Amino acid sequence: MKIIVCKDSNEVAKKAYEVMKDVVVNKPNAVLGLATGSSPIGLYNEMIADYKAGNVSYKDVSSFNLDEYVGIPKDHPESYETFMHKQLFDHIDINPANTHLPYGDTQADCDAYEKAMSDVSVDIQVLGIGRNGHIGFNEPGTSFDSLTHIVDLQEKTIEDNARFFDGNMDLVPKKAITMGIATIMKAKKILLVATGEGKADAVAAMKNGPITEDMPASILQKHDDCVVFVDEAAASKL
Numbered sequence: 001m002k003i004i005v006c007k008d009s010n011e012v013a014k015k016a017y018e019v020m021k022d023v024v025v026n027k028p029n030a031v032l033g034l035a036t037g038s039s040p041i042g043l044y045n046e047m048i049a050d051y052k053a054g055n056v057s058y059k060d061v062s063s064f065n066l067d068e069y070v071g072i073p074k075d076h077p078e079s080y081e082t083f084m085h086k087q088l089f090d091h092i093d094i095n096p097a098n099t100h101l102p103y104g105d106t107q108a109d110c111d112a113y114e115k116a117m118s119d120v121s122v123d124i125q126v127l128g129i130g131r132n133g134h135i136g137f138n139e140p141g142t143s144f145d146s147l148t149h150i151v152d153l154q155e156k157t158i159e160d161n162a163r164f165f166d167g168n169m170d171l172v173p174k175k176a177i178t179m180g181i182a183t184i185m186k187a188k189k190i191l192l193v194a195t196g197e198g199k200a201d202a203v204a205a206m207k208n209g210p211i212t213e214d215m216p217a218s219i220l221q222k223h224d225d226c227v228v229f230v231d232e233a234a235a236s237k238l
């Protein structure tokens with residue numbers, strides 16, 4: 001795992017984009033693993049700006065997102081489907097038919113997503129990290145062997161996401177469908193971004209702590225090509 005400490009979130013976005021650009025320019029039909037949350041928004045803005053400048057195209061790219069809430073429609077304002085359209089897809093030339101997010105609440109839904117992903121190979125997987133070390137929605141305690149599955153969200157995660165639901169924890173979905181840890185680890189390259197002091201404990205445990213299912217992101221120590229961009233605040237406990 002390579003950690004690069006940047007002075008602020010702006011630099012994190014710019015540096016992370018250099019890695020993304022390298023993948024897409026070298027492989028115009030790259031498969032991108034994408035993430036939601038506030039962390040990757042700066043990176044997505046850089047992708048959009050460079051696309052608008054005419055420097056890169058996503059017309060042959062396809063994408064697979066990490067996760068989605070269970071129990072809200074795809075067109076809900078806070079669904080991850082809506083997030084991805086608003087933050088990225090609607091501003092670049094990616095073919096909407098080539099974008100994929102998991103959806104549903106049954107094992108069959110999980111198996112279908114896993115199957116679709118096993119037919120391709122993710123060239124670069126973007127990740128954020130939860131304050132409790134979750135990646136995707138793989139909460140502490142998730143098996144490192146897990147594939148796409150349905151999860152019960154932990155209190156801390158519901159609390160963190162309440163800001164998107166009028167600050168009301170009751171409105172936050174309590175379940176989600178997520179790629180598993182084993183699904184994520186299959187990506188050829190992993191690009192994790194984390195900013196702010198709230199992520200400092202999780203970043204330190206991910207990098208220096210024991211590899212344990214209690215800290216899902218710690219498994220990334222075992223990935224052959226994982227690059228992490230953090231700002232000084234998120235790096236403060238390294």
Ligand SMILES: N[C@@H]1[C@@H](O)[C@H](O)[C@@H](COP(=O)(O)O)O[C@@H]1O
Nearest residue numbers: 036037038039128129130136137
């Ligand atoms: N499912 C997402 C994760 O993929 C994301 O990494 C995490 C951190 O979010 P943020 O980047 O807003 O701190 O939030 C959610 O739980």
